[in-house]
Amino acid sequence: MLLQTTCIFLLSVLLSSFSPLGTAMLNLTLPGAHPDPEAVAHEVHRKVNASIARREMLSVSEKDGSSCLTGNPIDDCWKCDPDWPNNRQRLADCVIGFGQYAKGGKGGEFYVVTDSSDDDPVNPKPGTLRYAVIQNEPLWIVFPSNMMIKLSQELIFNSYKTIDGRGADVHIVGGGCITLQFISNVIIHNIHIHHCHPSGNTNVRSSPEHYGFRTESDGDGISIFGSKDIWIDHCTLSRCKDGLIDAVMGSTGITISNNMLSHHNEVMLLGHSDDYLPDSGMQVTIAFNHFGEKLVQRMPRCRRGYIHVVNNDFTEWEMYAIGGSGEPTINSQGNRYMAPENPFAKEVTKRVDTQQSKWKGWNWRSEGDILLNGAFFVASGEELEVKYEKAYSVQPKSADRISFLTMSAGVLGNARDNNLGMWSRGPADDTTESGMEYTDDMSTTATMLLSSFLLLFFLSYTILRLTVIL
Structure with missing residues (x-):
């Protein structure tokens, strides 16, 4: 009997190893x-608060070297x-x-994408x-020039990698996009994903x-699956088939x-299902993002889990901004919520498919x-002051401060939209959920540049001839 039970257990483990879902079900730690x-x-x-205090105390000028200070502690740290x-x-x-423990490829060699x-x-x-x-070893991945990487299939990462797009205009598009599955320590910085x-x-x-x-992927921009210590910063994301993140x-x-x-x-999903217990340990910080047009x-x-939504700028939504089920803890602090004109969509929050008798005990808090x-935020939960005592902000942030904190959201030094240069909006069809499609207009651009060059050459030649005649 013991041998039979052992064989059944080993068989179930073996079968589950072929399925990502089965493997995740074994990960209960x-x-x-x-x-x-x-x-x-x-x-x-x-x-x-420390970054904002430094910015306000020092005059913003080139003389004292404080021109880099924005009040955003992430940007002030390296910029x-x-x-x-x-x-x-x-x-x-x-x-x-x-x-905070996501180190990416720190300490590893630099890898140049050529x-x-x-x-x-x-x-x-x-x-x-x-x-x-x-690759297995830590790598800090950089780009020597602007490039568009059109993926044929999911881009599956190994642990300890940083994608650092600073200094270049890098677009990742196409099949599956980025997949982080059963890994740790990844930083994705300054990349267009669409x-x-x-x-x-x-x-x-x-x-x-x-x-x-x-098997067939969902078409997420970034899919994080059974992974930890992940940081996604200064990226511009739009127009994917399923979730952006x-x-x-x-x-x-x-x-x-x-x-x-x-x-x-459907912008961002955090948690597999209401009944998936491992997601009770999910902890996510969502900070200084700009939730922009046509969301x-x-x-x-x-x-499930604990989600800290802090100092973001929500400028548009059609149905709701923050939703949930399965008793998650949502700590909303110092955000700016701009409700749509639709009188039936003013509420920031939505409890999905759950009766009030169940969600009234969930810890959802709006502070500052x-x-x-x-716009209005429906809070819930018992003993909120005790539950959130340690997270209490010194002062609610003003609208101006939120503007400073989010003013550089997205890819640095480029337009915030992913409709740039080689990208154009197509007719509304089912190519993506947003009714957008992408087209490669490089040949058209080259033709326009050649025509402009020929026109300029002709004008210069004409002016030179007139000058000689005169």
């Missing part, structure tokens, strides 16, 4: 969850170094919130982004030693900061938020 989430939220506020291009890995010391192609997901070429992210669509039913490599068959299956230790999100329906819902939509154009 919740590694990486912070034992005191309110203390982490309090530390975020301490750093924000105040005038030689930051030669000290890129300092960025890993600047993360705040639950993703090839924007993605032709072979099983045997990627050296110099490509895919070749870099699957027009991601489902891919799969083929083999994809995840490390130098392993590749495997992947989804974190499920026991993922935790995540900070999502300084991003620009726009043109999308519909899920900013985020939470299941700015509610505009009729």
Whole structure:
């Protein structure tokens, strides 16, 4: 009987190993969850208040070297170094919130992406982004020039990687986009991610030693699956088939900061299902982001866990901003919520498919938020003052301060929208949920440049001839 039971158990483990869902179901230890989430939220506020105080105390001028100060503690941490291009890995010391232990590729070698192609997901070429992210050792990945990387399949990361797009205009689009599955320590910084669509039913490599068959992906911009210590900062995300950023299956230790999100329906999902117990240890900080135009819902939509939404600018939603089910803790502090004109969509919050008798005990708190154009936040929970005592902000942030904190959200030095240069809006169809499609207009652009050059040459030649005649 014992032998039979043992064989059945081993068989179930073996079968589950072929399924990501089965593997996640075995992961019940919740590694990486912070034992005191309110203390982490309090530390975020301490750093924000310290940065704002420095900015207000010092005159903003080139003379005293304080022109870099914005009040945003993440940006002030690295941008105040005038030689930051030669000290890129300092960025890993600047993360705040639950993703504070995400070191990415710090201490590893620099890898320069010289090839924007993605032709072979099983045997990627050296110099490509895919070749870099699957390596076992820590890598700090940089880009020497602007490039558009059109993925053929999901870009599956290995642990200890940083994608650092500072200094270049880097777009990641196409099949599946970014997948972080059962890994840790990843930083994704200053990248455009958009027009991601489902891919799969083929083999994809995840490390130098392993590749495997992947079923069809959802088409997320960034999919975080059973992973921890993740930081997504200063990215611009839009127009993907499913979520822009989804974190499920026991993922935790995540900070999502300084991003620009726009043109999308279901923006961000945190938690696999109401009944998936490992997501009770999910801890996510959402800070200094700009939730921009043409967003519909899920900013985020939470299941279980502790979600700290702090100092974000919500300028548009069609259904609701923050929603949830499965008894998540939502700590909303110092955000600006601008309600839509629709009189039936003024509420910031939504309890999804849950009766009031059940959600009235959930800990949802609004503190220091700015509610505009009729916006209102329905709080809930018992003994809120005790539950949130350590996270209490010194002073509610003014609207001007929120503008300063989020003024650089998205990819630095570029337009906030992902409708740039080679990208154009297509006719409304089902290419993506937002009714947008992408087209490669490089040939059109080249033709226009050639025509302009010929016209300029003709005008110069005519002027020169007239000058000689006169």
